Amino acid sequence: MSSAEPQLYQQRIPIHPRSVQGRFRKLKYAVLALAYGVYFLLPWLRWQRPVGVHQAVLFDIPGRRFYLFDLVVQAQDIFWLAGLLMIAALLLFFVTGIAGRVWCGYFCFQTLWTDVFMLIEHAIQGERPARLRLAKQPWDGEKIRKMAATWAAWFAVSLLTALTFTLYWADAPTLLGEMFAGSAPFAAYATTLLLTCTTFVMAGLAREQVCTYMCPYARFQSAMFDSDTLIVAYDARRGEGRAKIATGDRTREERRAQGHGDCIDCGYCVQVCPVGIDIRKGLQMQCISCALCIDACDTIMDKLGWPRGLIRYTSDQALAGRKTRLLKPKTFGYGAALAAAIGLLAWSVGTRASFDATVEQVRQPLFVQLSDGRLQNSYEIKLNAKTMAPGRLRIGVEGLPGAELDLQGLSDTVALAPEQRLRLLVKLKAPAGAEGKRRDFDFVITPVEGLGEAPVRRPAAFYFKE
């Protein structure tokens, strides 16, 4: 190799996976159907709300609200997103530690969309040998026709995918109408165009290169794997030495006698692999644990009447003849962290307040002398109603004897429209001559109507002297 002409780039070897039937293929189709069903139909699900949009799931960026069924996430609740991301990361570590790259094989959108694109390819260009032939074929009429049809279908799926994604960020029927009328916001067109392109390129052209080169997961999986982790593996002790079926080498007994294993070297497991590896070489970075090679090998074993599982979900421990430990420190560690994160998020969402209140003292000037001899401090109170129904709040003061609350013409019960944000300037007048420079007290903001039950107390200070 070192004497060869230096190459500028590594040419990709095109992969044309053969289709396969089996348990895991069925499971993957079920996951695919569920994921596509949710993804494509969810923006169209209507949801009745007293105010706001009537869409079940909508991420309203200009309005700074995320609508998730009966939950409305406001801008100040954005730390829930951090919680969600933390849960996702911990869940990934937890599952990967136990069962390997389950996410990659079954749930990752790269896998799902590549699957669909391969189905389209299969439907138009035929099975693997036909596709291989077509790839070698010069650009004649048949090839142009078939490739054009494939690309057109890919493009349609890409466009639909991108359009659906865009619909999550605005009222779906309105936005779709605007998209076709040409009056939608620029961001909607840009997002759709960008996602159409990326879907087409990633699922149609780049495929396994995304997993191998772009996704960091392949690179750091070794940090999460251990010898008890479930992996898709070839049982070399049973399979080697591999040899094709031949006369006098047909039954397992005959093969044992000749020192041959159960692997008949049919190559089916290699042909179905969407990332183009040979699982018989052991665990490889490229493997996304899609389990299609298990289906392939099981099909062959069934035909031969031999037991299944020459390629199977197993662990290094099990392959070495020991028992796979599920309950290992890693399981408990990640499990505990995961449970804590889920619990915290659920608690935070479950006990969310109906309204927010903050009190900030006006510090310039800190206090003023009033003409009747009392002193006045001013405070800015910010109220933020988070419910979908209107309500009223009463503003009061506790812990400051003799203080008079001055809302300057406004009554001390403040009406809040649904989801209204309001800033109030309130003044407190208290007799001078009190001891000390400042006195701590509480603003008590009590819901009078709507907005939950619990009063909100916010500490503040009254200044008598500099």
Place this chain on the structure above:
Amino acid sequence: MSDTKTEQNTQPAVQTTGHAWDGDLQEFNNPLPRWWLWSFYATVVFAVVYWIVYPSWPVGGTWLKGVASATVTVDDQQKTVDWNTRSMLLEDLQSGPEAVRQRKYLEQVAAADFAQIQKDPQMLAFARSAGKQLFSDNCAACHGAGGQGVIGLFPNLADDDWLWGGTYQDIQYTLTHGRKGYMPAFKTVLSAQQLDEVARYVLTLSGEAQPSDASERGKAIFQGNVGGCFMCHGTDGKGIKSMGSANLSDKVWTIVDEPGAGDEQAKLGVVKTAIANGVWDSRNMPAWLGRLSDADIKLLTVYVHQLGGGQ
């Protein structure tokens, strides 16, 4: 170290750069994936296109303007200029969605009367935000960032004492037309003793204890023709709004720092100084008519009114 040969070392399947350092140190030459190389070329093409379309290279004292142009509407005039971020910002500030929303509020406030604004927390909050900007730009230099003023020079707007009236109409008038505060100096009119006596009387007006005989004599000066103080401050010492004369009967001191003066003698001293020197040319409020729009004056009126407690 010699026996820690990795698999890669023993099987030179990977291309090297062909040069060996220190006898056996070689550098791998792993080829890039093709998509990566193409992406790199694409960024090069993008850069060249960007240079042509947008302003990019400096050339002498100027720069390449790029072929892109921008049509901006600034001050209701539409003009087409070479693409630049500054005009985009200007356009956004004047006719962006936030600017449009702000204008809507502004029109709402301009159309409403003070009684309506006072009842609407939303409009009050807007007047406070917008008013704060206007106040910081135009008023804070004298009256301070929070309207606290400077004793002797600039009235405190954050208290409930108003020289020229604290209703919305009064404040609006003050802002529009300006004010000029004035009090004559009495050091040539009154003797030292008379100054002392009238100062003692003024202190009793706001509740300070003083020897009754001295303050009685002071009262005679205040209410009589010798001092003539009542002509401006009124017989009850509460001041007269149309003259801007101070209310002497309350606890607020605007010309001298009476609460800040330490003992009785110091308190008496500062009041005496005020009476002796008067107020000359230090209490000038400029007129804002013509400098600020009517709507801005209205916003400032609402802002100042709610600063300390308007009437």
